Structure formats: C-alpha cells, structure tokens
Amino acid sequence: MNGKKGAFIVLEGIDGTGKSTLSRELADWMREMGREVVLTAEPTKDWLGLAVRRANEEGLDPLTESLLFTADRCEHTKQIVQWLDQGKMVICDRYFGSTVAYQGAALQESMGEEALPWLVLINSPVIRRPHITVLLTSDADLAMKRVGDRGALSKFERSDYLKRVQENYLMLVDRFDWRVVDSNGPLPEVFEQVKRAVQAYV
Numbered sequence: 001m002n003g004k005k006g007a008f009i010v011l012e013g014i015d016g017t018g019k020s021t022l023s024r025e026l027a028d029w030m031r032e033m034g035r036e037v038v039l040t041a042e043p044t045k046d047w048l049g050l051a052v053r054r055a056n057e058e059g060l061d062p063l064t065e066s067l068l069f070t071a072d073r074c075e076h077t078k079q080i081v082q083w084l085d086q087g088k089m090v091i092c093d094r095y096f097g098s099t100v101a102y103q104g105a106a107l108q109e110s111m112g113e114e115a116l117p118w119l120v121l122i123n124s125p126v127i128r129r130p131h132i133t134v135l136l137t138s139d140a141d142l143a144m145k146r147v148g149d150r151g152a153l154s155k156f157e158r159s160d161y162l163k164r165v166q167e168n169y170l171m172l173v174d175r176f177d178w179r180v181v182d183s184n185g186p187l188p189e190v191f192e193q194v195k196r197a198v199q200a201y202v
Contacts, residue, residue, distance in 0.1 A: 006084040007201035012097040013136030014162045016143030017183040023093040038083045041093035048072035062106035069099045074126045096123040101168040131201050136183040
C-alpha cells in the first residue's frame with residue numbers, strides 16, 4: 001500500500017464504444033504514473049460470471065439474467081471494496097449501469113416502465129458507488145460496424161436494440177452524476193477525453 005487513496009472508475013456504454021480498449025489504456029497510463037491498478041470487468045470470470053455467460057448463450061429469460069448479473073456483482077463489489085481499501089485504482093469495464101441499460105431494454109416488453117426502476121432497486125444494496133463513471137456514447141450503426149469487425153455478434157449486438165440500450169444509459173446520467181464522452185471519433189482523441197474526465201481521481 002502506497003499511502004494514496006484508491007479510486008473506483010467505471011467505463012460504461014453500448015458494445016463498440018471502445019470500453020475494453022480504453023480501460024486497458026487507462027490502466028497502463030495510471031501505472032506509468034506510479035499507481036497500483038486493478039483492471040476488472042463484468043460479468044466476472046468467477047463461477048457466477050460464468051453462469052451469466054451461460055444464461056446468455058442458452059437464451060434464458062431476461063429476468064433470470066438480471067438476477068444472475070446482480071448476484072455476480074454482489075461478490076464482485078466485495079472484491080472491489082478490498083482493492084480500494086488497499087489504496088488501489090480499480091478500473092471496471094461495465095458495472096451496474098450495464099445491467100440497468102441492457103436488461104432494462106430486454107425487460108421493457110414484459111415490465112414496461114417498471115423495468116428500469118426495478119433494476120436500480122435490486123442493485124442498490126449490492127453496489128459501491130463509483131468515484132466516477134464515464135459513459136461512452138456512440139452512433140449505434142457505427143458501434144455495430146465496430147462490433148461486426150470483431151466477428152460473430154451476440155443477441156445484444158443489434159442496432160435497434162443498442163439504440164434502446166443507449167437511451168436507457170442516458171436516463172441514468174443525471175441521476176448518478178456520470179460523465180459523458182462521445183466515442184464516435186478516433187480512439188486516441190476519445191482516450192484524451194476520458195483521461196481528462198478521470199484526472200482528478202488519479
């Protein structure tokens with residue numbers, strides 16, 4: 001432990017906004033600044049995270065998926081708190097906002113306007129409030145092209161669906177005081193904006 005306080009930084013956004021790449025670049029940048037960094041993601045690689053992936057692959061009900069995501073997050077948050085107590089910088093590629101945005105879009109057909117409030121409610125006792133969440137926004141068609149360049153698409157990676165997901169994300173911005181960064185431009189420019197957003201916490 002280096003005596004410095006840790007910080008919990010989350011990157012959110014629809015698929016194709018560069019979250020994973022930017023998370024890795026942020027981690028490298030912070031290490032160059034002498035900080036100890038944990039780069040993590042959701043769903044996790046633990047057995048609960050594997051259960052989430054299996055539910056996705058097998059097409060289980062979105063309600064079931066939502067509860068599995070939240071269970072995985074419950075255990076993940078305990079780890080995050082330990083890392084923060086050790087003075088580490090924790091960068092998380094997706095957190096509770098992803099469940100609210102993605103599963104919210106999937107549940108809106110059956111639950112209507114109650115979907116998002118319910119997802120926020122069940123996550124409230126589970127989460128640790130990040131020091132900063134950066135929401136990466138993108139044109140859904142451009143994001144789809146970027147995702148398509150990576151290979152096979154998942155059931156969540158459809159343009160119309162991603163548009164609904166991004167709308168859900170934007171509904172959370174003011175409530176949770178997120179920073180919004182447009183990711184449509186070149187990745188180096190987006191990275192500079194993200195760095196400026198998190199600079200005060202490094």
